[in-house]
Amino acid sequence: MVCLTRKKNDTKTIKEALKVLGKENFALIIHGSSFPSKNGEDVGFGSFNSDAGHALIDYASGIFNALQLGPAGKTKSSDSSPYCGTIFSGNPLFIDLKKLTTKEWHGILSEETFDRVVRENPRQNSGRTSYSYVHKAHSDAMKEAWNNFKDGKFLKKEFEAFKKENSTWLDNDALYEALSIENGNDYWYIWGNETDKNLPNPKNDKEKKAYAKRIKEISEKYSDEIDLYKFCQFVLEKQNEETKEFALKKGIKMIADRQVAFSDRDAWAYQSLFLDGWYLGCPPDYFSKDGQAWGFPVMDPEKMFNPDGTLGEGGQLMKNLYKKMFRENPGGVRIDHIVGLIDPWVYKAGKKPMPKEGAGRLYSSPEHPELSKYAIAREEDLDWTLEADKEKRVKTLSDKQIKLYGRFIEKIVIGAAKECGLDKNAIVCEDLGTLTNPVAAVMEKYELQGMRLTQFVLPEKADHPYRCKNITENVWNMVGTHDNNPIAVWAESMINTHEGYLHAKNLVEDLFPEADNKDDIIVRLTQDKEYLTFVKLAEIFASKAKNVQIFFTDYFRINETYNTPGTSGDQNWSLRLPNNFEDMETIDLEGILKLALESRGSEFISKHKALIEKLG
Numbered sequence: 001m002v003c004l005t006r007k008k009n010d011t012k013t014i015k016e017a018l019k020v021l022g023k024e025n026f027a028l029i030i031h032g033s034s035f036p037s038k039n040g041e042d043v044g045f046g047s048f049n050s051d052a053g054h055a056l057i058d059y060a061s062g063i064f065n066a067l068q069l070g071p072a073g074k075t076k077s078s079d080s081s082p083y084c085g086t087i088f089s090g091n092p093l094f095i096d097l098k099k100l101t102t103k104e105w106h107g108i109l110s111e112e113t114f115d116r117v118v119r120e121n122p123r124q125n126s127g128r129t130s131y132s133y134v135h136k137a138h139s140d141a142m143k144e145a146w147n148n149f150k151d152g153k154f155l156k157k158e159f160e161a162f163k164k165e166n167s168t169w170l171d172n173d174a175l176y177e178a179l180s181i182e183n184g185n186d187y188w189y190i191w192g193n194e195t196d197k198n199l200p201n202p203k204n205d206k207e208k209k210a211y212a213k214r215i216k217e218i219s220e221k222y223s224d225e226i227d228l229y230k231f232c233q234f235v236l237e238k239q240n241e242e243t244k245e246f247a248l249k250k251g252i253k254m255i256a257d258r259q260v261a262f263s264d265r266d267a268w269a270y271q272s273l274f275l276d277g278w279y280l281g282c283p284p285d286y287f288s289k290d291g292q293a294w295g296f297p298v299m300d301p302e303k304m305f306n307p308d309g310t311l312g313e314g315g316q317l318m319k320n321l322y323k324k325m326f327r328e329n330p331g332g333v334r335i336d337h338i339v340g341l342i343d344p345w346v347y348k349a350g351k352k353p354m355p356k357e358g359a360g361r362l363y364s365s366p367e368h369p370e371l372s373k374y375a376i377a378r379e380e381d382l383d384w385t386l387e388a389d390k391e392k393r394v395k396t397l398s399d400k401q402i403k404l405y406g407r408f409i410e411k412i413v414i415g416a417a418k419e420c421g422l423d424k425n426a427i428v429c430e431d432l433g434t435l436t437n438p439v440a441a442v443m444e445k446y447e448l449q450g451m452r453l454t455q456f457v458l459p460e461k462a463d464h465p466y467r468c469k470n471i472t473e474n475v476w477n478m479v480g481t482h483d484n485n486p487i488a489v490w491a492e493s494m495i496n497t498h499e500g501y502l503h504a505k506n507l508v509e510d511l512f513p514e515a516d517n518k519d520d521i522i523v524r525l526t527q528d529k530e531y532l533t534f535v536k537l538a539e540i541f542a543s544k545a546k547n548v549q550i551f552f553t554d555y556f557r558i559n560e561t562y563n564t565p566g567t568s569g570d571q572n573w574s575l576r577l578p579n580n581f582e583d584m585e586t587i588d589l590e591g592i593l594k595l596a597l598e599s600r601g602s603e604f605i606s607k608h609k610a611l612i613e614k615l616g
Helices: 011-020 051-060 111-119 131-150 156-165 167-183 194-198 205-221 223-249 264-269 313-328 399-405 407-419 437-445 487-494 498-511 518-527 529-542 589-598 602-607 609-614
Strands: 025-029 066-068 253-258 274-282 292-299 333-335 345-348 427-429 450-453 475-478 547-551
Touching: 011 589, 011 609, 025 253, 025 475, 051 223, 111 131, 131 223, 156 167, 156 223, 167 194, 167 205, 167 223, 167 264, 194 205, 205 223, 223 253, 253 313, 313 333, 313 407, 399 407, 399 437, 407 427, 427 450, 487 498, 487 529, 498 518, 498 529, 518 529, 529 547, 529 589, 589 602, 589 609, 602 609
Parallel strands: 025 066, 025 547, 066 253, 253 333, 333 427, 450 475, 475 547
Antiparallel strands: 274 292, 274 345
16 A cells, blocks of 8 residues: 655655756645634634744745745625635735734734634634634724724824825725725625715716715715725735745745636726626536626726727726736736636626627627627637637637737736736746637747646546646646645545546556556556555656646645535635644655656666655
8 A cells, every 4th residue: 555644754855856857836725714723813714924824834845935825805795705806905814813912013902802703713723714703703803903003103104105005906995895884785786875886987077076075975984994994904914024024034935816806896996997798707617517607897808908009997907906916926926717818708797608698708709799899810710610618619810819819918917027027937827627729829929837737637638738748847737726626535536437447547658657567557546546646646746847736635635625616605715724734644745756756767767766765
């Protein structure tokens, strides 16, 4: 039996092995809410800013050189998904309340209040977030901290400077908070006051004057609540800066995550920039036969770019967002659902995201009665034997067309990175699942780093891009992400199945090319889930990929699924790393790296014999 469990990591040897295998980056994927707590400090939500968060960063620094975080925007009271968070405001739940009780923060939060938040957490030390509870309890604690802060002189000048420097987004987001109180909920689509719904989008001078009056009225009525919102963002930024400085000292890069969505707060604030009557979604796929109706607004192409190709108001907004993200996260930014920037699937309000109900690709539908005006592909570029949602439907593209498809990437994302002193290697593109020809062409032209998910390889296809032997250097390789089963659960589903046999054959061909007992290894892989898990983990290191990521559930051998796309409920987005993570059994990384090295063949083994022996 193979031992999946780590014995005792020799970090120096592990780092040497990663270097020999050509790995430039090895990242642990963990969402902010999934960070552990210290015993007696579990408020119901994880935070990288907590002492336990710093302890995990310190732990990771012995093996990893990066942490891939999830989106960090403010989430709704009714939805814990980080992929529905705000684009500018950070999530106040990442504020470490414990620090606010210390001398460093002049004790603006009482120890009694902090202890009560911990004591009343219904999921304390359970390895799960307690979202509904913490959303209110944390908010009440921050009100106490705010009341104490505003009565003192501590950091007052710095706070005023923060408000001024960030006013372009902070004023709108804070005003929305006040309007949510005024209207009794934080979902603006159902507000009773029509003026409040449309405040950012006056249609004429009369409305402009009336809306300005209403904004003044709300701002005065809820001045304290507005400043409280801004205070939370201020505290969060200060704690974030401290954490990122700590991480850099430990040799850990923090990689941010930019979701494709806009929150309700953003949809309200920038409503004039969105395409009226259309939403962003996903066509029918593995997860949903009717497609996924995300309900996210779509940037109006005519507001993104001016006729001369320069950035429009929407384009400038998005560039400012990416500049903020790169400035705050020099480790880089992962862009979720890159197809949503290059070749987005859109559907009509009130309809399903299916071709027969009028859905289509925003820039690839020259035949569509409403979307044709935005089309980059021409009718003669289409394969008419394929439906609108098929990846290969656009069959021909000129260099000019590829550049048009890629202008968001070139002028906004890469442009923002360069202005922050970074290059395109600071961009991680989530290109899993649907990859249309225009997206593939843009990725190739700009040499962007995509992702490969080996759990989803189709074993019957010898040339499948997720198979080890086909994985190229300029990608991030992994066995799974937050949307998949842990690799051990996947392996169990493959045991004694025909599909599992096909996977085993490929693994033996790719990782055991010189073995004399290939048939025996295949049999073992089809019958032994631990061994199959072990070899699948070795596969991501054996490939040519320069970058590797591993989700925290896989590394710490937690056999629970983090999120199931297309579903909702308390189980999604709630899993956390247990408080005793440092004592947990992890994967046998040394053994995994040893197999990856040996997969390179006898000549390579001979050259690195000493290293392989040190790995066990």
